[in-house]
Amino acid sequence: MKREGRFAIFVAWVLLILAFPRPFVPPALAVAVAGSSLSDDDSPPLPYEREEFPDWARDLRRGEIVAIGSFPLAVILSGIGLQLGRFAVKSLEEGQFSQEYAPFFFSTRTGSQYNQEERVGLLISAGIISVGVAVADYILGRRERKAAAARRE
Secondary structure, three states: OHHHHHHHHHHHHHHHHHHOOOOOOOHHHHHHHHHHHOOOOOOOOOOOOHHHOOHHHHHHHHHHHHHHHHHHHHHHHHHHHHHHHHHHHHHHHHOOOOHHHOOOOOOOOOOOOOOHHHHHHHHHHHHHHHHHHHHHHHHHHHHHHHHHHHHHO
16 A cells, blocks of 8 residues: 555656646747846946845844754754653663663663654754754844944944
8 A cells, every 4th residue: 555655646746747847938038138147247246235134134144044053963962961861760760770771872772762752852952952042142142242332432
């Protein structure tokens, strides 16, 4: 049943792709676009000016970049924290060190795998940590800008 279902999905995708032709570009538009790139007065693009975007938009973009950039590290740290916490709880329940739940750096084996609930908790905690890093970056940056403005005055 699974194999037949996968094949049916594959066939549906192939038919969907073949049913719609490639995007049509009118010849007049193609000539206009090609002609505009061949003009003699081409100038290199200018960098953005500080006044082009409001401060809140720049802060939001920086926060997005920091949050997305810190997410992989937050996943690693959350995973280590989850493994240590699970090891401590299971060891206390058994009254001795639980070799089955030992974190990867304490165990000779790979340890027990995460269940679905633990995976979701891991990703949620990593998201919270990465958003926290972005908020901390925003607060520190705002404080730094205020101090720089006070020094200029």
